Amino acid sequence: DTEVTQTPKHLVMGMTNKKSLKCEQHMGHRAMYWYKQKAKKPPELMFVYSYEKLSINESVPSRFSPECPNSSLLNLHLHALQPEDSALYLCASSGPGLAGGQNRDEQFFGPGTRLTVL
């Protein structure tokens, strides 16, 4: 299985809602990533988990809360978002993990969740 799955595909939420994005991979990868991508822009890194521990938080606002329950799953909890948070949220994984402090591996991306905040 060389696939990264993301649910839901589309999500519309109000600014007072709480929702979660889910990502799953069964490739044995030990590094997992969340990216945010606005239209016609490159993906911007938000968080990196390595061996289920948060390794990088790119100064993301606390209304985004990542969670890695196990080596196959990655969640992104959303609360009190703003309309400018509307974007495509991409999950990726790479493995077998971050060796020697440097990522030498290609990343496998999921199809993304298209988020609209009203």
Next chain:
Amino acid sequence: SQQGEEDPQALSIQEGENATMNCSYKTSINNLQWYRQNSGRGLVHLILIRSNEREKHSGRLRVTLDTSKKSSSLLITASRAADTASYFCATAYTGGFKTIFGAGTRLFVKA
């Protein structure tokens, strides 16, 4: 900030022609990768070139890396309409954990 800069921003060619995209970066890297993204979908990894490599081939793709100029190019030969997509370079920096994506080149191949 995004450190990979790509040019051109957009490229329109006829089917069968070659397409060349360029990427520049600012600091030492461990490797450089190229990804393709079809409209509104996830990214697909195309090819990875390490900092000690100068050229790499994969099917119709040819990637070069010039670390002295901090630049890379992606050549797609004999393009097809199905190659229409956005192409991003991504750099993994020495001593860091992050992969930084360039601004991307939007390629349109006309049938």
